Amino acid sequence: GAGVSQSPRYKVAKRGQDVALRCDPISGHVSLFWYQQALGQGPEFLTYFQNEAQLDKSGLPSDRFFAERPEGSVSTLKIQRTQQEDSAVYLCASSTSNEKLFFGSGTQLSVL
């Protein structure tokens, strides 16, 4: 596909469950960003990769959040022991030049 692909589109988790969210960026895009967007809020920065290197993870809210991009393409955001406050839309974006972000459709996570 030509765009950023995220899966699953929707995820319902029981509190305490681990979840893994996948992002497949546009081919050739070096930069990959993860954002968390709560209802009625703007996207909040979580972490940034340049190729396989995680250059900034300052936005990850706790050590329950972990992201990886082992081969510099597909990235996975993992949330361990999910809590209700983790409920949000998780957006992935990729870019060639850190100038224009191309967003995926997001994963809507609901923690019950």
Next chain:
Amino acid sequence: QKEVEQNSGPLSVPEGAIASLNCTYSDRGSQSFFWYRQYSGKSPELIMSIYSNGDKEDGRFTAQLNKASQYVSLLIRDSQPSDSATYLCAVNPTGNQFYFGTGTSLTVIP
């Protein structure tokens, strides 16, 4: 203090009017500024970028930047109902992060 501040609105304008959206930012060293549009339930899409003081026009959209005042605005001329969306201001201070405001909800009334 958040990096990027926007009036959350909602802002309502009649069809054909000018909609004015405003944004302030805290990092004086920021060099890149963006406006994204987000329809309900959809992901953000870039509509304007601006890097220099002054105005930048693209069709019905004009972005304005004043670095001394740390202020960015977006004007939408001849507003259409299809412009109804949330408009997100974003700032890229370091090249590694894009900080977004909370967004301004715009409704264009036919």
